[in-house]
Amino acid sequence: MSSMTPTRMRVGRYAGRTGFGIALLGVLALVLGPYIVMLLTSLTPREELVGAGANLIPSEFTIASYEELVTTTPFLNYLRNSLTVAAIAVPITLVVSTGAAIAMSRFDFRGRGAVMIGLLLAQMFPAVLLVISLQGQLRGMGLMDTTLGLALVHSAFATPFATWLLKGFADSIPREIEEAGQIDGASSAQIIRILLLPLLRPGMVAAGTYAFILTWNEFLYALTFTSQTATRTLPVGLHLFIGEYQIRWDLLTAGGVLSVMPVVIGFLIVQKRLVAGLAAGAVKG
Numbered sequence: 001m002s003s004m005t006p007t008r009m010r011v012g013r014y015a016g017r018t019g020f021g022i023a024l025l026g027v028l029a030l031v032l033g034p035y036i037v038m039l040l041t042s043l044t045p046r047e048e049l050v051g052a053g054a055n056l057i058p059s060e061f062t063i064a065s066y067e068e069l070v071t072t073t074p075f076l077n078y079l080r081n082s083l084t085v086a087a088i089a090v091p092i093t094l095v096v097s098t099g100a101a102i103a104m105s106r107f108d109f110r111g112r113g114a115v116m117i118g119l120l121l122a123q124m125f126p127a128v129l130l131v132i133s134l135q136g137q138l139r140g141m142g143l144m145d146t147t148l149g150l151a152l153v154h155s156a157f158a159t160p161f162a163t164w165l166l167k168g169f170a171d172s173i174p175r176e177i178e179e180a181g182q183i184d185g186a187s188s189a190q191i192i193r194i195l196l197l198p199l200l201r202p203g204m205v206a207a208g209t210y211a212f213i214l215t216w217n218e219f220l221y222a223l224t225f226t227s228q229t230a231t232r233t234l235p236v237g238l239h240l241f242i243g244e245y246q247i248r249w250d251l252l253t254a255g256g257v258l259s260v261m262p263v264v265i266g267f268l269i270v271q272k273r274l275v276a277g278l279a280a281g282a283v284k285g
Contacts, residue, residue, distance in 0.1 A: 035260070042066070042253035049249050065250035066258070074229045075255055078237030081147055083262070085233060086215045088151035093158045093211040094204055100159070101166035101200075102192060106178070116167075119160040127157070127220050138225060145231050150222060154215040162207035169203030170196070205270050216263060234259045 037056065041049070042065055044058035069075050104112060134153055135144070143149030173196065181191040219235040226232045238259065241252040 038253045038256050041249055042257050044250070046250045065254040069251050069254045069258070073251065074232075075237060075258070077229055078232055078234045079259070079262075081231060082216060082233040082259075084147045085151045085154065086212050088148060089154040089158065089215045090208050090211045092151070092155040093162050094208050096155070097159050097162035097166055097207055098197075098200065098204060100163045101170050102196060104163070104167050105170035106175075116164075119163055122160045131220070131224050134221070135224065144225060145227050147231055150225050150231070150233070151215070153221050153225065154218055155211070158211040158214050162211060165207050165210070166200060166203050169200055173199050209266070209270060212266065213263065216259075 040056060040058065043061040043063065045060065045062050045064065048055070048058055104116060138144045138149045138153070141149070143152065177195050177199075178191050181195050186194065217235060218233075219239070222233045222236045223239070226236060234255070238252060238255045241248045241255065
């Protein structure tokens with residue numbers, strides 16, 4: 001009887017690992033499935049897409065949709081606009097949220113709790129309720145239908161959550177580090193620049209990634225505050241491939257594949273720092 005126990009344990013462990021592997025494959029299929037279908041559709045000839053009974057896997061693969069997308073549509077202009085808006089919005093978000101997080105974490109002042117609650121409540125308002133107000137402000141500042149105006153709107157909506165995220169990182173930094181800097185004669189600006197900011201870098205990567213994804217995928221404000229090809233971003237540009245009488249699935253899916261590439265490349269670049277930042281933020285020292 002005792003000789004069967006190790007065998008049963010090994011069988012149980014093997015069954016558990018097998019079940020875990022099957023469950024993991026199921027999750028991956030659910031997550032990656034739409035992207036695989038999008039990729040296969042973008043490589044399918046248009047004649048097959050418009051024909052009846054189109055198969056998931058095409059009879060032949062072609063990149064004609066990518067060639068048509070790049071050469072005959074303003075896709076590259078939409079891509080450039082999205083990159084420009086993100087390049088403006090992400091640094092603004094990081095500068096403002098990092099300063100606010102350090103202030104909330106390290107300085108005691110009247111109304112600090114109310115400010116943090118206000119930042120949290122700002123995330124709860126539906127975006128559509130602020131369209132008219134933001135439109136009036138942008139028009140008054142002469143920033144309507146500009147990439148700068150859209151970037152300011154995106155950074156304004158990314159800053160509250162980024163501030164909360166970075167405050168958690170700042171709270172986890174021991175105050176003894178600042179006290180040691182004060183003993184060495186460092187000023188407050190030097191303590192922040194030399195001691196705190198390097199330790200906040202993983203959190204800043206996480207906050208910057210959040211701001212980038214929000215800016216890259218935002219549709220409502222990009223649709224409302226831009227009206228010409230020179231300022232439209234990718235989400236709005238891809239939406240234009242959906243016409244009243246037909247949907248250009250070939251161009252739409254090809255554009256979707258290409259629009260995912262900058263996000264994937266960005267994640268590969270910041271992957272290590274992002275994982276380190278999320279792990280550090282999960283533990284409060």
